[in-house]
Amino acid sequence: MTNNDTAWQALQAHWQELADLSGIGALLGWDQSTYMPRASAGGRARQRALLSGLHHARATDAAYGRLLDAAERRTDLTPEQGRAVQLARKHFEDAARVPAAFVTTWTQHGGESYSAWVAARPANDFARVVPYLEKSLDLSRQAAAFFPEFSDPMDYFVDQSDEGMNATRVDAVFAELRATLVPLVEAVTNAPAPRTDFLHRHYPQDAQLRFGEDVIRAYGYDFDRGRQDLTHHPFMTRLGERDVRITTRVKPHDLTECLYSTLHEAGHALYEQGVDDAYLGTPLGQGASAGVHESQSRLWENLVGRSRAFWAAYFGKFRDAFPEQLHDVTEEELYRAVNVVSRSLIRTDADELTYNLHVITRYELERQLLSGRLAVRDLADAWHAAYEQNLGVRAPSDEDGVLQDVHWYFGQIGGAFQGYTLGNVLSAQFYAAAQAAHPTLDADIARGEFGRLHGWLREHVYAHGRRFTPDELVQRATGEALSARPYLTYLRGKYSELYSL
Amino acid sequence: MTNNDTAWQALQAHWQELADLSGIGALLGWDQSTYMPRASAGGRARQRALLSGLHHARATDAAYGRLLDAAERRTDLTPEQGRAVQLARKHFEDAARVPAAFVTTWTQHGGESYSAWVAARPANDFARVVPYLEKSLDLSRQAAAFFPEFSDPMDYFVDQSDEGMNATRVDAVFAELRATLVPLVEAVTNAPAPRTDFLHRHYPQDAQLRFGEDVIRAYGYDFDRGRQDLTHHPFMTRLGERDVRITTRVKPHDLTECLYSTLHEAGHALYEQGVDDAYLGTPLGQGASAGVHESQSRLWENLVGRSRAFWAAYFGKFRDAFPEQLHDVTEEELYRAVNVVSRSLIRTDADELTYNLHVITRYELERQLLSGRLAVRDLADAWHAAYEQNLGVRAPSDEDGVLQDVHWYFGQIGGAFQGYTLGNVLSAQFYAAAQAAHPTLDADIARGEFGRLHGWLREHVYAHGRRFTPDELVQRATGEALSARPYLTYLRGKYSELYSL
Known part of the structure; x- marks a missing residue:
């Protein structure tokens, strides 16, 4: 992409950092599925949560928002740059619109629901997962409701x-x-x-x-x-x-x-x-x-x-x-x-x-x-x-x-x-x-x-x-x-x- | 360790986060030495630098300093807790006493020096590394000088x-x-x-x-x-x-x-x-x-x-x-x-x-x-x-x-x-x-x-x-x-x- 001035470089550096944090998160997941010693599951879950939190903080950082504001005001961006800024804005707004407390609740419920399923499936016990699925359905509707542009x-x-x-x-x-x-x-x-x-x-x-x-x-x-x-x-x-x-x-x-x-x-x-x-x-x-x-x-x-x-x-x-x-x-x-x-x-x-x-x-x-x-x-x-x-x-x-x-x-x-x-x-x-x-x-x-x-x-x-x-x-x-x-x-x-x- | 009140838990949580960041850094290094595809070296170096920076920021965080201040004022710590706080204080002060710009200079010089050695050794060319070693010696003396308690x-x-x-x-x-x-x-x-x-x-x-x-x-x-x-x-x-x-x-x-x-x-x-x-x-x-x-x-x-x-x-x-x-x-x-x-x-x-x-x-x-x-x-x-x-x-x-x-x-x-x-x-x-x-x-x-x-x-x-x-x-x-x-x-x-x- 052209237009490689200081402001654009700052935006690229922020994107690179987000990509690098994603890559590190991917390594934590890859290692967990391939070679991680089995006793390490608890510690790895904590490391992954820590890294997600760091990613979320950088993805919703106010200074990043200002870099996006400035980029959107420019009239000299190439079509590629414009598309990159548009996607970045969408991610930024999406991340900001879902309250952190809701994400925590939903993530925690996801873990509990998964555990219930792990036990219920071999026991052929659908009744056991019904309350979890009901809560999942409720939380899914709530998540979608943060985006009222989708009817x-x-x-x-x-x-x-x-x-x-x-x-x-x-x-x-x-x-x-x-x-x-x-x-x-x-x-x-x-x-x-x-x-x-x-x-x-x-x-x-x-x-x-x-x-x-x-x-x-x-x-x-x-x-x-x-x-x-x-x-x-x-x-x-x-x-x-x-x-x-x-x-x-x-x-x-x-x-x-x-x-x-x-x-x-x-x-x-x-x-x-x-x-x-x-x-x-x-x-x-x-x-x-x-x-x-x-x-x-x-x-x-x-x-x-x-x-x-x-x-x-x-x-x-x-x-x-x-x-x-x-x-x-x-x-x-x-x-x-x-x-x-x-x-x-x-x-x-x-x-x-x-x-x-x-x-x-x-x-x-x-x-x-x-x-x-x-x-x-x-x-x-x-x-x-x-x-x-x-x-x-x-x-x-x-x-x-x-x-x-x-x-x-x-x-x-x-x-x-x-x-x-x-x-x-x-x-x-x-x-x-x-x-x-x-x-x-x-x-x-x-x-x-x-x-x-x-x-x-x-x-x-x-x-x-x-x-x-x-x-x-x-x-x-x-x-x-x-x-x-x-x-x-x-x-x-x-x-x-x-x-x- | 006993004394598990809220202030102590906050300190422990910060230590756990530092330990988890170190563990993630260790995974990046382990993977680089074992299984990483060879074309990925540049990206991995950038990921590791990013993670070190995050670790350094958390290790020198002002709020962490205040948690340590508060812990040092307590009189009810066990000997183990006292030793942990003492070591943490030393790491905190050490990290703060070496200016970030100096660390960057030293790290960058280390990389250049290493590259010079990689070329000089098979060529049996000591003269080539002399200027690097001279700078290393100078920087090493400067690093030690941040700690004047060592004569x-x-x-x-x-x-x-x-x-x-x-x-x-x-x-x-x-x-x-x-x-x-x-x-x-x-x-x-x-x-x-x-x-x-x-x-x-x-x-x-x-x-x-x-x-x-x-x-x-x-x-x-x-x-x-x-x-x-x-x-x-x-x-x-x-x-x-x-x-x-x-x-x-x-x-x-x-x-x-x-x-x-x-x-x-x-x-x-x-x-x-x-x-x-x-x-x-x-x-x-x-x-x-x-x-x-x-x-x-x-x-x-x-x-x-x-x-x-x-x-x-x-x-x-x-x-x-x-x-x-x-x-x-x-x-x-x-x-x-x-x-x-x-x-x-x-x-x-x-x-x-x-x-x-x-x-x-x-x-x-x-x-x-x-x-x-x-x-x-x-x-x-x-x-x-x-x-x-x-x-x-x-x-x-x-x-x-x-x-x-x-x-x-x-x-x-x-x-x-x-x-x-x-x-x-x-x-x-x-x-x-x-x-x-x-x-x-x-x-x-x-x-x-x-x-x-x-x-x-x-x-x-x-x-x-x-x-x-x-x-x-x-x-x-x-x-x-x-x-x-x-x-x-x-x-x-x-x-x-x-x-x-």
Whole structure:
């Protein structure tokens, strides 16, 4: 960015400090999930709270507010600088509008609610979490009420993670998806199922990790600016401007868990590693939204990593890595197995096709809770009814029903899920645009070459960071607004062929 | 500690915050040395500087000063509380007396000096570092001058790392050591050397690490409150009240490097893990001084780990870990090989006996530089002359002479080395006291049992943290003041027997 005078430098220095505090906080979290000795949990929680407090104090500092005032009065800012100031102002005001005492109450309730869930889930005891969920719902409504410009609390939560999006728009996209997905899942699950027995043979951990790392190195993940470790739940995290790490997990009797976790988190990391250097340490220095971020994890995981072209490139190497386990498996069988569709109870185990129905179900329940159309005490029954309607299955217990996901039990009801499916929708829209620009993309992938795809995404998505709103970014990159059409075309094409519909 | 009223709680909360900031800083350093991606060095340096600044601001905060004022006016403090307040006051005043601008200048010079050394050492170019060392000497004198209560700058630096010690006392101890060590080394190196060929066979990394971890687990190192990782230079670091980590390094063709690095750092860690819980998060919650800390690393590394009793317990396990490499080696040969004495040029490779002569040489050169009796430009020649006098060897170049150790090139001349030898002296004094209390200690060790030794050290040294001054601690634990006698008795006895003098 130009205009590098003293006042601008002071603002940049403040942004850099906020980014550095965030990076330090990310290191505390990364270490806690990877290598921290187990007896240290209490001390680490205190360290993390201390650092959050320091970040909050700097993010709401009056002197920082004056730097923003002065920047807003300027008429010589570049568009990039203007956007950075606008985002910074929004964060500053948002942080100031929620009283510190409310944040403390909400955070504390979140911890207590989580503890209640940890005990209630294995005991299949929904009644135990009802009072916590009721308080969570109340606090979530209060939080949204600090932002009266959103008439519907769900609009506030959706906008928090996906700037510019609102519940009405999400409703429309989800309705369109459901109309296609429900009959498509019906047709697919009535067709003969592919062979999957070999997915559950024994695959040694080291070989699984090495294969995944070979693939993401080929994707373009830069190990000089990142690394991969093992954690219970995989994640991606930015610890600094040249430090974007990922984690994965390995199940020795599951061929897909490690590989697709690695590809998924690497997709998030390619996005963060691709942000323009000039934006790092400013409000522009990260991905545009939850949905756009998820589009990249899903693109590299599914549109690339579960494609026929990908396995054309990697089947041989994969069989070399696991010669005994795959001695009786053909490339076609492997491709079909990693794309098997089944109606299942658990979101995180769901396939590409049914996954969105799990998300839509949760989103709709959140909508009903926040609007008052559904009472917390009726949530467990409503869950079962919604699963029967959307997925045609019913969990035998609440443990695999309403108690399944941790999200609501952190204390917030609203906005936790829609980003997953918006990401799926956008993944196909971006991929289609890249393919229109480079019609040979599939042939590239079939040779194990990802440079052209990575280059297109870096140029049209990654480099921009938060320079544009998600809507602007999608419009510029794909030539149209967010649309479910490319995604539905992709799913219909892929699964009609796979299941000979 | 009792007296747990609101004012005391406020002081404790401030101490806890300082301790937590230190722990976070330690994590930033640990990660940098273990797992940080290499491209992230610049960003990490900025994060560490930010955190130091936050720590300094909290450590010199006026409100904190008022809490200390109030605590000092009280008459109801326990002796422990009084000692904590006294130490806190000293840190507070020390931090306030050195102007921030001077600290910045000194830190920046340290970085530049270090960079100059990194280039000068492989080029064997002492002239290149002369101006940096001259500035370091000047800044070191200026730093000491902020504390005019010390008439000799060396007294200030010695007191900084070893509270209550001064240069005159160190001089006396070192003179006593030298009088015995020089002729003892002469006699030992004239005697026939033991067999050492097998030390340099190939020892696989995993087996080396596993054996070291088995030993320190038996020592009492708690892996639930710590862990071991690999780094270029081994170290111990406290990241939280239940998080004391160590690192080691492995040379595949050196049997002793990994094992004794592990035992050394574990000794430091046993000390930190043994501090009384009630002291953690207060100024009492760490080891008493550099010298006392080093006494514990050396005790577990040398007095235990290089003893005949230790190898009586572990030789069989060791040979099981490396059956091919040790098939032609007896327990006696192994014991002699890990205690081989030779006049060498490099401090960090030196054996137990000659090591102190390396330290004394450096300490005396620091003394001469600070007092003005030696000019920086003559330091390289003075180094060679001192080595000839003290060790009877002369380095063929300055690279293995005055450019050998990094310490001086961080920007401070004074106080960097004496703690190593004070530690050796104290290691024998503490061990002799433990042995007087439990005459069967050697028999315990020969059975691989360390509980009685660990228990005695925890009770008489570790638990107290900084509750007592080093002098008080030594007096209470051993019944006498710091004395070189037990150490010299130990060395004479061990090496006379080993070399049949």
